[in-house]
Amino acid sequence: MSGLTTKELLERFRVGDRRACAQIISFVENGAPEATLLLDELYPMMGRAYRIGVTGPPGAGKSTLVEKLAMECRRQGKKVGIVAVDPSSPFSGGAVLGDRVRMSSLFTDPEVYIRSMATRGSLGGLAGRTKEVCDILDAFGKDFIIVETVGVGQMELDIAEAADSTVVVLVPESGDAIQTLKAGLMEIGEVYCVNKSDREGADRMVMEIGTMLEMRAKNDGWMPPVVKTVATTGKGVEELFNKILAHRRYLEESNRLSERRRKVIRNEIERIIEERLREVFYHQPGVRKRLEEMVSDVEQRKVSPYQVADMLWKMYFGNEQRRV
Amino acid sequence: MKKKLRILIAKPGLDGHDRGAKVVARALRDAGFEVIYTGLHQTPEMIAEAAIQEDVDAVGLSILSGAHMTLFPEVMRLLKEKGADDILVFGGGIIPKEDMEVLYRMGCGQLFGPGTPTQEIVDYLKEKFPDRV
Amino acid sequence: MANEDIEKIKDEKERWLGCVNKGEPEKFQTVSGVPVDVLYTPADIKDLDYLYDLGFPGEYPFTRGIRHNMYRGRLWTMRQFSGFGTARDTNARYKFLLAHGETGLSVAFDFPTLYGRDSDDPMARGEVGRCGVAVSSLEDMETLFDGIPMGEVSTSMTINGPAAVLWAFYIVAAEKQGVPSEKLRGTIQNDILKEYIAQKSWLFPPEPSLRIITDIMAFGAKHVPKWNTISISGYHIREAGSTAAQELAFTLKDGMTYVEAGIKAGLDVDTFAPRLSFFFNSHLDFFEEIVKFRAARRIWAREMRETFKAKKPESWLLRFHTQTAGCTLTAQQPENNIVRTAFQALAAVLGGTQSLHTNSMDETWALPTEKAVLIALRTQQIIAEETGVINVIDPLGGSYYVEALTRELERQAYEYFEKIDALGGMVKAIEHGFPQREIAEASYRYQKAVDEGRRTVVGVNKYVLEGERLEIPILKIDPNVEKEQWERLARLRQRRDNERVKRALKDLKDACAGKDNVMYPILEAVRAYATLGEICGAMKEIFGTYSEPPMF
Structure with a gap:
């Protein structure tokens, strides 16, 4: 084939x-x-699926939770696509993608499609083509697409942009780290989930998240709910799924879903143009070569990087003044 | 742009000896490949379906339980049934020579015995898939 | 020794080192990567307090051995792990081994049995009777011990997730031979924590698994007092690629976790601690293995007496079975494995083991043939009766090197205890994948060293025979075993009282959901000839299942 x-x-x-x-x-x-x-x-064929992003620190039980969310979707007769993103090794460029280990109950369900992706070159962010892969699964007829990523660095911001609803998964032990988390994970979640909530400290964690969320800068009419789950037993997963659906209703009724998706489309067009520009630019005869030659001059402080950029720019655009 | 080599490493059956599978998975990662690891206790059906969805180039099965004459042919049969018999099936484990001969005749890829250096497996895959990185 | 003498020895050693070519230091490490010095002197053990750290055999802290007269009093039990094909095939092998001087039985079950599945379960395809004997029901257990006096022989069963069920098969099979449970001697492995860490044949999540284990301990203390209800195992941790220190640390920490669970369940520590036994690996590095056993005894005694406040000396002593390291056997030039195994067995004996399994040369290829297993048994008999090593207790005690290395392993073990405690204990550490990750790291490091030729494996990466052909016979498992088992099970399901089975399984589920000891309803289900898969299936309905954290 x-x-x-x-x-x-x-x-x-x-x-x-x-x-x-x-x-x-x-x-x-x-x-x-x-x-x-x-x-x-x-x-x-795209645009029909609803996209759920699931992110959180390593060890929060995301894969198991995704498995259980997918099972909940299936119980309601919905078709599911799962995209599980793991980082590539910065040294070899290879990766071991192990999220499937926690999802084996879904393997032979013909209405569930699972794809593991490595971040490859994309700098600490979501795998470069994650959005497109979601698009394809969307076109393939999935009702829900769940994207799972480790919430570190740029990835969590990317996922928030690519998903319609973003679920942030934490565990009772995340409490100590919550202060450092607030800059990232605490800004992006639309639904919060305290997983492994059969452990000590779960209720305190729920309260702490609540407090943080009240202080959050913009909640534009949606107060993110906090749900307790035990993914290994499936406890709380139905409620989590209902909260996601509630967020979806909110987005649809307030017209924000379309607003968001328009934004994503706009960004995508811009990104495509930027990519092409970059490609065209560097494909100009001599540009790469000249750049390489100038590196040592910059290193020896003979010229500044800006001056080199100006010079290369002129090779392409002529004398037009572009420096900002 | 060269396509990344994607390999599924799977442990079919009930045998829990995953030391070899994990060492190989890591060695393949360090060689720059993308390895999808499915974990323990997989049925042939689960392995074939995962191989297809992940669009891997090859499936490596690790079997130390003596069930190789059941599990290798079954995975290959299922891939064929699903129109994916171009996916290479190779493997490792304790497989007597005469069983290896039978499996090779069925179209199975290289079978690596105990004591194989991981580099040998990396080299084998590189040679099989010269247009991949 | 006086301080000035120690200082003088140190100076003298410095001087002496000047005349020594020590070679590249990285080449001189134990198999586990512990760097070792070229020579040890009294300076290396200057803090050793003989009475506190070593003492006398049979006395606290048991560093030198757990019996007053060790092997002069009684040899270790020669116990060859065996099982293959049907219960009838294995029954014949047991009779063969007992006839040749083996002193205890050890049952190897096939994978389906280890996972609590019947031979006719779809997941069992291709694996029935392959790596051990298939035992799906009481009927199979009766066949397995047909003609073997269960009141006299001691039997070890390597079974974990479904240990309660196989033990119940054994107890009821003995009942049918007219042997009361009070007379039964033996061991069930029943060590679930190391399954999550290394061996991977779990059935339920950790919490209910620990509850079943405490039920077993309580039942045993009451009804099967001579039975070792748990054998805390480092063997599989080592086989999964750990270092000696990891084997030592994770195993002892597992043991302490069971003790804590027992105490938490309301049991008096001195009622169950004497029935805890251990199971270690004996690997290639001769001295490192010997000191591992010595360190294990010392740590366990201290922890049991000081941390867990056990009062009976029997609660302090660490009894252990040893198996030579299967992972060190090579498929190439398999006869060399006889030699490897002999050294590993000798290390176990010098380390003071209570029972021993020696691997057969052909075990990388298949289950052993009669000939191969006889050589393995003879290896133990030669050590015991020809070499003279049994005459003197702990003959290496007091060696500067052995004592220094014993202490080094002890130190490394405590380092791991601290890390595990910081994660909130062993169950939490396992859920975090901590021990799994440590082992995966060590195993990868070892494999790299072998691949790069930094570590020699004779016949594999050095002294290779070009065009080698396998010249030893290999045991073939009859492919009809699977079919025979299916038919036997089908007949059993027809013959038995299925209403009684249904009732028994319902009672079992109720016990699982409540607080009653699960052993009683399991025994009732077994008497009704409910199968292994049916009993475990019922328990899974209440307890749920487990999947591993992916670690590389």
């Missing part, structure tokens, strides 16, 4: 062939030349 044309691949995709879906995801993930065409073709 490896030698299929894009047309054949799309035909199979449309009849629900998981292998075709998997291969289209790979094309997109690898930035293959076929990718743009495939995404164009699938575009009309």
Whole structure:
């Protein structure tokens, strides 16, 4: 099946062939030349799925929680796509993607599709093509798409942008770290979840989160609820899912869902243009070479990086003044 | 842009000896590959389905329980049934020579015995997939 | 020794070192990577307090051994772990081993049994009778011990997740032979914590597993007083690739966790602690292994007396079974494994083991043939009766090196205890994946060293025979075993009183959901011929299942 044309691949995709879906995801993930065409073709089929981002510190039990959320969706007859993102090794570029270990009960359900992704080059952020992979699963007919990432660095901000609802998962022991968390995780959640809540300190954690959220700068009409769960037994998962649905209703009724998605579309167009500009720019004959040559001059403080940029800019745009 | 080599490492059956599978997973990561690790106690059906959804190039099975003559053929059969027999199935474990011969005739990829240096596995995959990184 | 003498020895050693070519230091480490000096002197053990740190055999802190007269009084039990195919096949092997001088039985179950699944479970396909014997019901256990006097033989069963059920099979099978449970001697491994850490044959999450274990301990203390209700095992931790210090530390910490659980369940520590036994690995590094056993005894005695306030001396002493290290056997030039095993067995004996299994040369390939297992048994008999090492207790005690290294391992173990305590204890540490990660690290490091030739494995990365052919016979498991088991189970399910089975399983579930000891309803279900899979399935309905934290 490896030698299929894009047309054949799309035909199979449309009849629900998981292998075709998997291969289209790979094309997109690898930035293959076929990718743009495939995404164009699938575009009309997208926009129906609801996207849930799940993030939190390592060891919070995210994968198990995602498994249980997916089971809850299935119980309600909904189809689910899961994208589990793990960091690539900065040294080798390889990765061990182990989130599936916690999701094995979903493996043979034909209405659940799981894809593990490595962040690859993207600097500490979400895997470069995560959004597109969600788009493809959306087009594949999934009702819910759950994206799981480790909440560190840039990733949590990216996920908040790519998801319709962002769930932040914490554990009772996160209490001590909450002060340092507030800059990141405490800003982005729309639903908070205290997992492993059968452990000591769960109620205190719930209260602390509540306090933090009241102080949060902008809640624009939505006060994020805090739910207690024990993912290993499934306790509280139904309630968590209901809170996510409540957030969805809020977004839809206040027209914010469309607002958000328009923003995402705008960002995406900008990103595509930026990517192309970058590509075109660096593909100019001589630009890369000249840049390399100038590095040692900068190193020896003969010129500043800005001056080099100006010089390269002129190679492309001529004399137009672009320095800001 | 070269496609990343993606490998599924799986432990089929009930055998819990995952030391080898984990060492190999790490060695493949250190060689720059993306490894999807599915954990213990997988049925052939689960492995074949995961291989497809993850669009891996190869599936590595680690079997030390003596059940290789049941599990390897079953994974290969299921991949074929799902139109994915271009996915390479290779493996490791305690497999007597005459069983290896039978599995090779069925189209199984390389089977690595105890004491194989991990580099040998890395080299094998690189050679099998020269257009991947 | 006086301080000035120590100082003088130190100076003299410095001078002497000047004449020594010590080689590259990284080449001289134990198998676990502990750097060792080229020579040890009294300066290395200057703080050693003989009476406090070593004492006398059979006396606190038991560093030198747990019996007053050790092997002069009684040899270790020669106990070969064995099981394959059907209960009938294995029954014949047991009779063979007993006829050749083995003194205790040790049951190896197949994977489906270890996971509490019947031979006809879909997950069992291809694995029935492969790595051990298939025991799915009381009927299989009766066959396994047919013609073997259960009141006389001592039996060790390597079983963990479903230990309560297999033990119940054993107790009821003995009942049918007319042997009361009070007379039964043996061990069930029943060590669930190391399953999460290393061996991975768990059934339920940690909390209910610990509850079952305390139920077993309470039942044993009352009805099966000569039975070791738990064998806290480092063997599998080591096989998963840990260092000696990790094996020592994680195993002892597991043991302390069971003691805490027992105390928390309201049991008096002195009622169950004497029935706790241990199971260690004997690996390649001769001296490191010997000191591991010595350190284990000392740490356990101190912790039991000082931390857990046990009053009976029997509660302080650490009794252990040893198995030579399966992971050190090579598929290449398998005959060399006889030699490896002999050294490992000798280390176990010099370390004061109470019972011993020696691996057979062919075990990387399959379960051992009769010939191979006989050589393994003979190895123990040669050590016991030809070498003279049993004449003197702890003959290496007092060696500067051995005492210094004993203390070093003890220190490393306490370092791990602190780390585990900081995580909130062993169960929490396991949930965090801490011991798993430490072991995965160590195992990867070791493999790299072998791959890069920094560590020699004879016949594998050095002294390789080109074009080697396997010249030893390999035991084949009859592929019909699986089918035979299916048929036997089908007949059993038809023959038995299924209403009684249903009632028994319902009572069992009620006990699981409540607080009653689960052993009683399990025994009732077993008497009704409920199968292993049915009993474990009922318990899973209440207790749930477990999946591992992914660690690399």
